[in-house]
Amino acid sequence: MDSIEIGLWVTGGLFVMVVLGMRVAFAAGLAGLVGLVWFFWDRRDYDPEMLGWAISVAVKTAGQVPHGKVASQALSLIPTFILIGFLAYYAGLTRALFEAAKRWIAWVPGGLAVSTVFATAGFAAVSGASVATAAVFARIAIPEMLKIGYDKRFAAGVVAAGGTLASLIPPSAILVIYAIIVEQDVGQLLLAGFIPGVFSAFVYGVLIVVMALSIKGFGPPVGGFTWRERFVSLPPALPIVAVVVIIICFVYNPFGGDAWGTPTEGGAIGAFIVFLMALWRGMRLPELRDALVETAKLSIMIFSIIWGVLIYVRFLGFADLPSAFADWITSLTYPPLLILVCILLAYAVLGMFMDAIGMLLLTLPVVYPAVMALNGGELVAAEDSAFGMSGPMCAVWFGILAVKMAEFCLITPPIGLNCFVVAGVRPELSVQDVFRGVTPFFIADAVTIGLLVTFPAIVLWLPSLA
Amino acid sequence: MAGAASVLGDGSLLSRLDRGLVRIEWGMALLSGVFAFGLMILAVISVGGRSAFNQPLPGYVDWIQAFMPLIAIFGISYVQREGGHIRMDIVVGRLKGRWLWAAEIITTFGILLLMVALVWGSWAHFGRSFDFGAPNWSRDSSMDLGLPIWPAKLVVPVAFAVMCLRLVLQLWGYGRAFVLGLERPVAVPLVQSAAEVAAAEAEQVRGHD
Amino acid sequence: TDWNVSLWGKQRAFTEHVHKLAELVEEKSGGEFTMNISYGGLSKNTENLDGISIGAFEMAQFCAGYHPDKNRAITVLELPFLGVSTLDEEVAVSHAVYEHPAVAEEMAQWNAKLLMTSPMPQYNLVGTGEPRDELSEFDGMRVRATGGLGEAFRAVGAVPTSMTASEVYQAMESGVIDTAAFAQHAHLSFGTINEADWWTANLNPGTVNCPVVANIDAYESLSDEHRAILDESIPEAIDHYLANYGALLERWDGVLDEKGVEKVMVPEEELAEFKSVAGDPIHEAWIEEMSAQGLPAQELYDLVYETLDQTRASN
Numbered sequence: 008m009d010s011i012e013i014g015l016w017v018t019g020g021l022f023v024m025v026v027l028g029m030r031v032a033f034a035a036g037l038a039g040l041v042g043l044v045w046f047f048w049d050r051r052d053y054d055p056e057m058l059g060w061a062i063s064v065a066v067k068t069a070g071q072v073p074h075g076k077v078a079s080q081a082l083s084l085i086p087t088f089i090l091i092g093f094l095a096y097y098a099g100l101t102r103a104l105f106e107a108a109k110r111w112i113a114w115v116p117g118g119l120a121v122s123t124v125f126a127t128a129g130f131a132a133v134s135g136a137s138v139a140t141a142a143v144f145a146r147i148a149i150p151e152m153l154k155i156g157y158d159k160r161f162a163a164g165v166v167a168a169g170g171t172l173a174s175l176i177p178p179s180a181i182l183v184i185y186a187i188i189v190e191q192d193v194g195q196l197l198l199a200g201f202i203p204g205v206f207s208a209f210v211y212g213v214l215i216v217v218m219a220l221s222i223k224g225f226g227p228p229v230g231g232f233t234w235r236e237r238f239v240s241l242p243p244a245l246p247i248v249a250v251v252v253i254i255i256c257f258v259y260n261p262f263g264g265d266a267w268g269t270p271t272e273g274g275a276i277g278a279f280i281v282f283l284m285a286l287w288r289g290m291r292l293p294e295l296r297d298a299l300v301e302t303a304k305l306s307i308m309i310f311s312i313i314w315g316v317l318i319y320v321r322f323l324g325f326a327d328l329p330s331a332f333a334d335w336i337t338s339l340t341y342p343p344l345l346i347l348v349c350i351l352l353a354y355a356v357l358g359m360f361m362d363a364i365g366m367l368l369l370t371l372p373v374v375y376p377a378v379m380a381l382n383g384g385e386l387v388a389a390e391d392s393a394f395g396m397s398g399p400m401c402a403v404w405f406g407i408l409a410v411k412m413a414e415f416c417l418i419t420p421p422i423g424l425n426c427f428v429v430a431g432v433r434p435e436l437s438v439q440d441v442f443r444g445v446t447p448f449f450i451a452d453a454v455t456i457g458l459l460v461t462f463p464a465i466v467l468w469l470p471s472l473a
Numbered sequence: 474m475a476g477a478a479s480v481l482g483d484g485s486l487l488s489r490l491d492r493g494l495v496r497i498e499w500g501m502a503l504l505s506g507v508f509a510f511g512l513m514i515l516a517v518i519s520v521g522g523r524s525a526f527n528q529p530l531p532g533y534v535d536w537i538q539a540f541m542p543l544i545a546i547f548g549i550s551y552v553q554r555e556g557g558h559i560r561m562d563i564v565v566g567r568l569k570g571r572w573l574w575a576a577e578i579i580t581t582f583g584i585l586l587l588m589v590a591l592v593w594g595s596w597a598h599f600g601r602s603f604d605f606g607a608p609n610w611s612r613d614s615s616m617d618l619g620l621p622i623w624p625a626k627l628v629v630p631v632a633f634a635v636m637c638l639r640l641v642l643q644l645w646g647y648g649r650a651f652v653l654g655l656e657r658p659v660a661v662p663l664v665q666s667a668a669e670v671a672a673a674e675a676e677q678v679r680g681h682d
Numbered sequence: 683t684d685w686n687v688s689l690w691g692k693q694r695a696f697t698e699h700v701h702k703l704a705e706l707v708e709e710k711s712g713g714e715f716t717m718n719i720s721y722g723g724l725s726k727n728t729e730n731l732d733g734i735s736i737g738a739f740e741m742a743q744f745c746a747g748y749h750p751d752k753n754r755a756i757t758v759l760e761l762p763f764l765g766v767s768t769l770d771e772e773v774a775v776s777h778a779v780y781e782h783p784a785v786a787e788e789m790a791q792w793n794a795k796l797l798m799t800s801p802m803p804q805y806n807l808v809g810t811g812e813p814r815d816e817l818s819e820f821d822g823m824r825v826r827a828t829g830g831l832g833e834a835f836r837a838v839g840a841v842p843t844s845m846t847a848s849e850v851y852q853a854m855e856s857g858v859i860d861t862a863a864f865a866q867h868a869h870l871s872f873g874t875i876n877e878a879d880w881w882t883a884n885l886n887p888g889t890v891n892c893p894v895v896a897n898i899d900a901y902e903s904l905s906d907e908h909r910a911i912l913d914e915s916i917p918e919a920i921d922h923y924l925a926n927y928g929a930l931l932e933r934w935d936g937v938l939d940e941k942g943v944e945k946v947m948v949p950e951e952e953l954a955e956f957k958s959v960a961g962d963p964i965h966e967a968w969i970e971e972m973s974a975q976g977l978p979a980q981e982l983y984d985l986v987y988e989t990l991d992q993t994r995a996s997n
């Protein structure tokens with residue numbers, strides 16, 4: 008049998024296992040292992056005497072992957088970014104951010120909702136995970152919005168949508184994972200996420216202001232804070248600024264001169280600052296122990312998917328499936344931009360049913376080479392390319408688009424994890440309420456994605472400086 | 474997709490084994506977390522040493538590579554015990570009773586198959602880096618410091634072997650539920666509704682905002 | 683017969699001989715013996731030797747410095763200041779060492795047969811800031827250099843820092859390292875030359891050794907005809923590599939001018955001092971350590987110099 012055919016059968020089998028509810032990490036690993044056995048046995052023409060050999064080679068090949076792929080300096084960013092997020096709870100940073108945002112910007116129409124969006128954007132700078140961000144702000148922001156007369160569904164929608172910002176604004180675990188899978192510079196991708204993340208927050212903000220101006224009885228602005236009150240709200244939120252500045256400076260120094268180090272180091276220094284802050288706020292050994300176990304659980308969950316999927320990817324490498332798919336995509340006669348939009352739409356559909364990280368990890372090994380080929384190859388120059396950008400820049404641009412799609416899926420029914428979490432935190436809200444409330448933000452996200460596709464400079468300006 | 478789940482207990486042998494194993498697993502997960510913390514400390518020492526004394530931590534990268542398997546893999550069985558590895562529950566979420574337990578048995582058995590194979594494969598990987606006759610028993614060492622790599626490679630089969638034990642217990646638990654037609658069996662992670670998942674998530678952040 | 687070949691990175695001067703070999707065997711066997719070259723799809727670069735030992739693929743390239751413990755014997759070729767000065771000498775010396783029984787025996791433990799080397803010119807430094815042309819200026823210098831080269835720089839007070847080649851540019855840009863030691867093609871393909879202010883033209887501290895190996899079972903199960911085709915194609919593949927690399931070296935001075943990189947000549951007495959501090963003691967330590975582990979270290983070491991003399995005499 009043709010190795011491409013084996014690749015397709017195994018990939019089909021993988022999706023069946025995933026749908027049947029096998030844990031994604033292990034479904035991918037098992038598919039890869041079975042695929043390798045099949046591939047090696049096929050190379051010996053299914054000689055029954057060689058089955059044992061095929062199994063042994065496949066098992067040993069797969070057995071290299073967990074240690075080999077995980078023992079990497081670049082991937083060490085993931086536990087670090089997760090640790091920052093857990094420590095940030097204990098450092099009281101969320102409450103401080105929300106207070107500061109309220110005092111400074113709640114005077115605009117729809118002010119408290121706009122404040123919530125910007126406070127989530129700020130928290131995104133110390134949190135690598137969307138769901139945790141949504142859970143925290145559901146507890147802080149929703150009661151305040153309800154108190155001054157916001158529609159409860161809308162208040163919930165603001166928090167669910169705001170939570171998604173955590174994965175674009177660095178630090179972001181999912182951007183690191185993308186960088187590893189496609190073998191691109193992690194620093195560039197983290198930089199690239201910054202402006203689209205802030206941009207998304209502004210699009211949300213504008214949407215809220217427009218709704219506040221056009222809908223009667225929308226939540227009123229909240230004013231009356233003195234300048235003194237405003238300024239005293241800043242110091243408790245300052246560590247966030249410090250962490251953002253440090254991580255950015257470690258990747259690319261905006262003040263001119265050399266960057267301060269590698270992203271790995273930047274993330275760790277950021278975590279250390281938040282740790283000191285948490286100590287100062289009264290975190291003690293039992294809390295630290297809990298934070299460490301939670302960090303381990305989330306890291307291991309993500310790493311299991313990484314090595315599981317990489318076993319499958321190793322098999323794909325032997326079966327040569329990604330290049331076959333890329334050849335097929337480039338042989339299509341439709342305009343490249345249309346094909347790209349179709350790929351993004353496919354992500355929207357897939358994301359309705361899948362978790363963001365699982366979805367990206369499972370699809371990127373095949374989709375990414377196809378998108379790169381569509382643009383003209385890994386090494387294409389901007390002027391010869393289909394999308395008007397060089398190969399490495401296309402990798403960055405597509406990464407941000409894919410991650411934004413994955414985040415979009417966190418608020419779409421039927422499986423929108425952020426909405427579930429918000430509904431779970433607030434007993435007065437059902438999941439349907441939250442989905443209803445978040446609907447306006449679909450429009451905002453669709454607009455954002457449209458703009459990112461049309462004006463790649465929003466994504467590429469910052470990394471092109473570095 | 475759901476992660477969190479709850480595990481029930483009673484006085485049965487299965488449940489006692491479950492609770493005995495989970496203590497080991499929890500310790501392994503804590504060690505993963507401690508090494509994640511250590512990673513942060515390493516970076517602080519390295520950056521601090523470099524900027525203050527022009528003396529970076531020698532072999533910083535070697536140490537990171539040695540830590541990572543502990544962080545990323547060692548506690549894997551604890552995550553499985555807690556039902557923390559993500560999956561799509563669009564189908565299993567709708568199954569009830571014996572149908573549900575049958576589905577769990579099939580997928581858990583698949584994982585066990587993979588894990589047994591990986592214990593073998595990762596042990597072989599370890600074996601190629603280990604040599605009783607060589608200095609430090611090492612046949613593979615890191616690039617800067619020449620640290621032996623075999624201890625980091627050994628982490629993988631050890632973690633996966635514990636995972637195999639966990640999977641056997643879970644198969645036992647699901648099998649028992651299937652045979653006896655139980656509603657809420659012990660020692661296995663129970664599928665939670667979206668509301669329960671979210672409540673657990675909310676519980677986690679309570680008091681820390 | 684179809685062989686899977688595991689390389690890494692992308693096609694470059696360093697992998698030209700493998701492509702040429704694939705082309706030659708396919709042509710000479712009338713398409714019956716093909717090689718399917720994969721860049722990183724089959725294995726991680728530091729695990730290529732493991733993959734050969736497992737039998738996952740039939741041919742692979744690796745560098746001795748990635749895992750000196752796996753291939754102790756050939757690390758003699760990575761000793762600093764061996765005095766090899768051309769690519770032809772590098773080929774002659776490498777192949778002489780590859781044919782030594784102790785080397786073949788060590789590789790056989792990995793089920794690997796050494797086919798050919800990937801000759802690399804001397805690794806010279808590119809650096810940022812003021813040129814460093816005196817030994818005293820190496821003190822505290824953060825340099826990306828692995829294996830024996832790293833040892834040599836350590837001996838004069840520098841701080842060797844390892845990272846994968848693809849991280850070197852970022853590390854240099856961010857000031858994590860001041861200098862990086864690479865062959866010319868790698869300074870080009872990893873972009874370090876774009877960040878550099880100067881390049882040492884004559885430091886010539888040593889190089890790395892990266893053989894191409896075949897799985898022994900696969901090699902032996904080739905038909906006699908195919909095995910002969912493979913064997914006889916190797917010199918041709920190496921010639922092609924040398925011609926290609928030679929052209930690259932000829933362009934090098936132009937590249938330096940274009941990028942505004944200063945060509946630094948280290949004074950002779952500084953070089954002699956470097957060699958006496960970092961060369962000879964490391965050579966002696968290597969011989970002692972490897973002999974203690976049961977390798978015919980002195981014999982391998984002498985073989986290098988005998989071959990070097992012979993090669994020079996025959997030219």
Ligand code: NA
Pocket residue numbers: 130131132133134135136172173174175176177178179
């Ligand atoms: Na973030």
Ligand code: NA
Pocket residue numbers: 358359360361415416417418419420421422423424
């Ligand atoms: Na969704």
